[in-house]
Amino acid sequence: MTPLQNPFSMPIAQLGASIITLGQILAFLALAFSVLLAATIATLWRAARLRAHAATEAADNARNAEARMAEILHSQAQMQGRMGAIAEMFNSRQAQLTQSLNQRLDAMSGRLGHSITEQTRTTHENLARLQERLATIDSAQNNIQALAGQVVQLQAILSDKQTRGAFGQSRMEAIVADGLPMGAYEFQATLSNGSRPDCLVKMPNATPSLVIDAKFPLEAWNAIRAAETAEEQKKAAQAFRRDIEIHIRDIADKYLLQGETQDTAFMFVPSESIFAEIHENFEALVQRAHRARIVIVSPSLLMLSIQVVQAILKDARMREQAHVIQGEVVRLMEDVNRLDERVRKLHSHFGQAAKDVDDILISTTKVMKRGEKIEALEFSGAAEKTTDRDDPPSSRAASSKTGQLRLRIVEEPEEANNA
Known part of the structure; x- marks a missing residue:
């Protein structure tokens, strides 16, 4: 193969016995780029994950903060209500305390005034007594001096x-x-x-x-x-x-x-x-x-x-004076004897008067009985005939000239007359 056909095989550097070619350098760079890219991707993914986690935590913290804020606001509202109730109760208690203090102060002022008045009166009385005693002491001192x-x-x-x-x-x-x-x-x-x-x-x-x-x-x-x-x-x-x-x-x-x-x-x-x-x-x-x-x-x-x-x-x-007393006693006894005789005479007079009063009472009793008999009068002729037949032989009748009134008299027995 020629150098034009395989440029990646061209040596670029030599390190000792090792020859470094362009392909090796490119492969090393590609590998390094891949590793760097992977590291960058991993770092970015981790950073995105961390940001997502941080966002989640921030959202959770925000929600928790909102909930806590709501709770704080609710607590604050409750606290404000309680503070208002406490303020009202405090105002009411303060008004009651003020009224009670005013009443106690008025009562204490009244008692204090009464006590001061009584103390003043007692002081005046004690001063008056003290003045009297001082006057007595002065008089006694004058007497002692005399x-x-x-x-x-x-x-x-x-x-x-x-x-x-x-x-x-x-x-x-x-x-x-x-x-x-x-x-x-x-x-x-x-x-x-x-x-x-x-x-x-x-x-x-x-x-x-x-x-x-x-x-x-x-x-x-x-x-x-x-x-x-x-x-x-x-x-x-x-x-x-x-x-x-x-x-x-x-x-x-x-x-x-x-x-x-x-x-x-x-x-x-x-x-x-x-x-x-x-x-x-x-x-x-x-x-x-x-x-x-x-x-x-x-x-x-x-x-x-x-x-x-x-x-x-x-x-x-x-x-x-014994003989004079004896003579007076003799005359006194004579007076007592005369008084006794007169009392006895008076007693006999009283006895006779009592007997006369008893006789008068007997006579008045008889008169009352006869009056009761006189009240029994008959006014009819038939009754007169019947009475004439029925009357006992010892009774007497007195008739009026008109023949309408008849008085019947009954004689009492001999024992009643003797009484």
């Missing part, structure tokens, strides 16, 4: 022996004057020996009088109260005991007179505390006074003794 002034005056009075004696004398006189009637006592009376006791109580039935002395020594007692040390208190107690013993002896010597005064006299102590102190700490003085027939009395004991004397005087007056 009492303090009186205490100062009393201290001034008790600081002097004469004024102190006048104070005890005034208390004793007040107790005696309140408990005994006028004429049953005498102040500053003079006895046969020339002494003048503070009070002389006159006893009944011409018995001797009772002497009361009110000159109690208080200097030593004040010294006891003013003592600061044991030694001073001991000396003051000894002076007090000595003064009391001297006073007891003076009362016994001056006021106990045979046949003129009682054999017992009262020594008046114008203070209950001093009386209690004497009986508690100075028992020997009490025994000495008892042996001297001197009775130490406090204001309360003197008041009790005066009441006993008053009872004795009253009993004596009752005994003096």
Whole structure:
């Protein structure tokens, strides 16, 4: 074969021992083109498939997105409806809450106003009471100040022996004057020996009088109260005991007179505390006074003794008036006897009156029975004939002149007449 007949056999290149011809190159190129075409077709097919798949996925995604969008729109519509309902409910609740708050605020305002009014009224009342109490406290303070002034005056009075004696004398006189009637006592009376006791109580039935002395020594007692040390208190107690013993002896010597005064006299102590102190700490003085027939009395004991004397005087007056009372009782019994006789006469009169009333009642009963019989009248002649035949022999009939009226009289039995 010639080169013109087979151009594809023409060598083009040589690689070592191998000769590369045009046909081989063309075949290699054709094969490469085929492979490239196949690869391109495969790539295009794969790309078309991928695009179709992507389009399908995009369509699916678009459908899903549309469905989700629809769901979102539906959910949004539902949410908007719910939000509207919630807004309406919120508005309604807000209106109710506002109304409730307004009502509560109004009620609270009313209660607060009422409470403020009550508190104001209570405050005014408390202030008024406080003012009254302050006025009472001011009055009490004034009274305390006045009492303090009186205490100062009393201290001034008790600081002097004469004024102190006048104070005890005034208390004793007040107790005696309140408990005994006028004429049953005498102040500053003079006895046969020339002494003048503070009070002389006159006893009944011409018995001797009772002497009361009110000159109690208080200097030593004040010294006891003013003592600061044991030694001073001991000396003051000894002076007090000595003064009391001297006073007891003076009362016994001056006021106990045979046949003129009682054999017992009262020594008046114008203070209950001093009386209690004497009986508690100075028992020997009490025994000495008892042996001297001197009775130490406090204001309360003197008041009790005066009441006993008053009872004795009253009993004596009752005994003096006993014969008068007996005469009055006799006359009273005579009056009672006359009253009894008159009551008995009145009782007999009442019995006779009761018998007369019973007789009158019997007579009125008979009259009523006869009136009932008179009411039974007959007005026919036939009845008269029938009555004449039927009447018993003991009945009498009275006829009228016209012959129309007939009165039938029935005599009562003898027992009824006797009744």
